[in-house]
Amino acid sequence: MTSAAPSSAAPSRLSLYLNLVRWDRPAGTYLLLWPTLAALWMAADGWPGWHLLLVFGLGTLLMRSAGCAVNDVADREFDKHVKRTAQRPVTSGQITVKQALGLGAVLTLVAFALVLTTNAPTILLSVAALAVTILYPFTKRWVSMPQAVLGVAFSFGIPMAFSATLGGREWGLQAIHAAVPLAAWGLLVANLFWVLAYDTEYAMVDRDDDIRIGIKTSALTLGRFDVIGVMTFYGVFLALWTGLGLRLGMGHWFLAGMAIAAAQVVWHYMLIKDRTREGCFKAFRENHWVGFAVFAGTVVDLTLR
Template identity: 60%
Template sequence: MKAKAKLYLQLVRWDRPAGWLLLLWPTLSALWLAAGGFPGWHLVLVFTLGTILMRSAGCCLNDVADRDFDRHVKRTALRPVTSGKLSVTEALALGGVLALLAFGLVLTTNRATIYWSFAALALTLLYPFAKRFISMPQAVLGVAFSFGIPMAFAAVQGAVPTLAWLLLLGNLFWVIAYDTEYAMVDRDDDLLIGMKTSAITLGRFDVAFILFSYLAYLVIWTLSLWSMVNSVIYLLAIAAALLQSLRLVWLIRKRERDDCFKAFRLNHWIGLTLFLGLALALS
């Protein structure tokens, strides 16, 4: 039982919290913005736990969908489903349970949030297969990883305003930036197996596009929120996030696998910086 539990924890990347933190910070930022300050513990807990559960469920589906590809990639060859230590049925069952638990949390909110949760689920199901047909599947992931933003506004306000979609657009650029860094780690393997990624599509322009994506993300969030959060604290947070972004671009400039993976794992600090800036400015 202990061995099986360990495999399940590996399946949901329990030892790699960077994945759900990248989802969490923009979602919490949207909650604070929608509420004009602290949104209450109920919504904070619902969206925090829901983020962790849905990211874990997504890992289960992703590993099942990619199991035949992952065995040819150095970084993923030993994943539980790929290696055969967990069956497809076991992985899908766990993913289904986690998704149902997340939906149970959504049911404690309002009707608008429940409706939008089905769109979020559809995106979660779509992404693992987008890598086979779309040259930049990171754009699909960007929408999926940003969908906590409109859901947060729906949970607080009962509707999704234009601001939420602007923030989603900005966040999409951030996701493209860090997931392209992630894709750069596996570029050689992905070329051999025919997987489509932004790192392959962009070629020698990958680093430049990552820089552009970071800048687009910060510019969109700054301009979208200027009339609402025009405080010195928020500007300092934007400046700090910009410096962090430039550091990560410098880190990946030589396209070394370890450096690209390190850059990906450090991205959640950018999201945390902006969230703290917004939370403090709105307090």
């Protein structure tokens, strides 16, 4: 008589690594991708070419994946106390810290190899972007709004898109200054407020767990003003991005994209106003459509100009 087969097979090594980098949850990649590509189209004043599209498209995917690996290592002691994250591969012990960091390092090196095909200012900016990405997971211990640090990390693709399009071979801060206009840094600030909005929604989901385990989030810092805070962040993002886009020569189709994004923000208010876990998580998860509206409006505007 043969023994009965186990009810469920252990996950394969590949599936664990894919889970580590959130392969089955691409929304985070889209949140990085859409503002970066919108900036790339603005910098190029239209189609940026296949080379830069590949660099920033694939580079965004790789760096988001590497960031997830680093984040899970940094948060492994916290995640075991949160039901939603307790089964992440590093937290559950299915992948070791060394293996997770090794995968993150490999993904980062591949992304850096892509950046090396651009120019000197972009390479310099990528080093700064990497430093912020590594720093972010640890700021939850001592920064009252670590989402602001995440906002910088998630927005660095914007000045990099401008430097890759407009920069030359010179190295140094002067080269970065020449390649990245002031408006591009303004777009970074605008996007930072969008990140503050959607990641505060995300933090509202885990508010009770975060209080219990003692980490800092914008949702806890804002307290009973969390919904007002989220909507203020959205408002600043929409106002700044619209104004800077017009300064960079965008037109009616761009404004139409921003209007669609604003309409979605109103819907997000309806989702989060009662502070339910389901509503807040849905608002966070659907945020990539806000970014897509901004990107699509930008592309259509520059194409039909």
